[in-house]
Amino acid sequence: MMKVNKELCIGCSKCVKECFPSCITIIDKKADIQDKSCFKCGHCIAVCPVNAISMDDYDMNEVIDYNKEDFDIPPEKLLNFIKFRRSIRQFKQADVENEKLKKIIEAGRFTQTATNMQDVSYTVVKETLPNLKEMTYETLKNIGEDMLADPNQKNPAFRRYALMWINMYKEYQKNPQENDKLFFNAPSIIVVSASSEINGALASSNMELMTNALGLGTFFSGFFVRAAKANPEIQKLIDVPEGKEIISCMVIGYPNVTYKRTVPRKTAEINWK
Secondary structure, eight states: OEEEOTTTOOOOOHHHHHOTTOOEEEETTEEEEOGGGOOOOOHHHHHOTTOOEEESSSOGGGOOOOOHHHHOOOHHHHHHHHHHOOOOOOBOSOOOOHHHHHHHHHHHHTSOOGGGOOOOEEEEESTTHHHHHHHHHHHHHHHHHHHHHOTTOOOHHHHHHHHHHHHHHHHHHHOTTTOOTTTTTOSEEEEEEESSHHHHHHHHHHHHHHHHHTTOEEEEOHHHHHHHHHOHHHHHHHTOOTTOEEEEEEEEEOBSOOOOSOOOOOOOOOOOO
């Protein structure tokens, strides 16, 4: 429930102008919030110059007052940070601390969501990762065999992936430690689930930035997502919440590779109108 401290409120109307669903009015020179139409985005809390607004739905101890030194990032430095990131597939044999994994999830938790749904869920897999690997490899192998057996499947790209998954499974069975071409012996993964694909994708992107900021490395495993969506047992193991679907899988560990520079990219396709 949204609350206005009438003693602090100065009736400046900044919260009224900021409120997208128009659920705030000024009554007797004080802000009044109609809680039924509010979706708890918190913009009124953020914009209030006298800190007169609060809510009891969430922990107000998480609210931090803005100061330039702690909040501002020079744009060129941020852009270089983004340019320098790489998908990591070489990992050290070192555990990732739970506190760092929680901080990665925090970056996802504070990412914007449509209508403030906050519908993104996270599954951290560490102890059961060996079981999950076996299930994922076998599932991809089965998908590959079904694709090759389908007489109507003529797409050469699909055939290439089918043969790749079957071969990856065979090699992994020979030597799981040396031939892990799905998870690359990383010690942990975070599976992101959501009812809205865009919400889960946005959260995943911010989580990747935090992963790099913590000195960790990650890559998004589309192969795992493909397998998980095809195998209810995988979904059961990672406990996908009802009504949500797997959006991404972040394979996370300490990088065992050092990069010296950024890489080039295609010129941006921009239409100015």
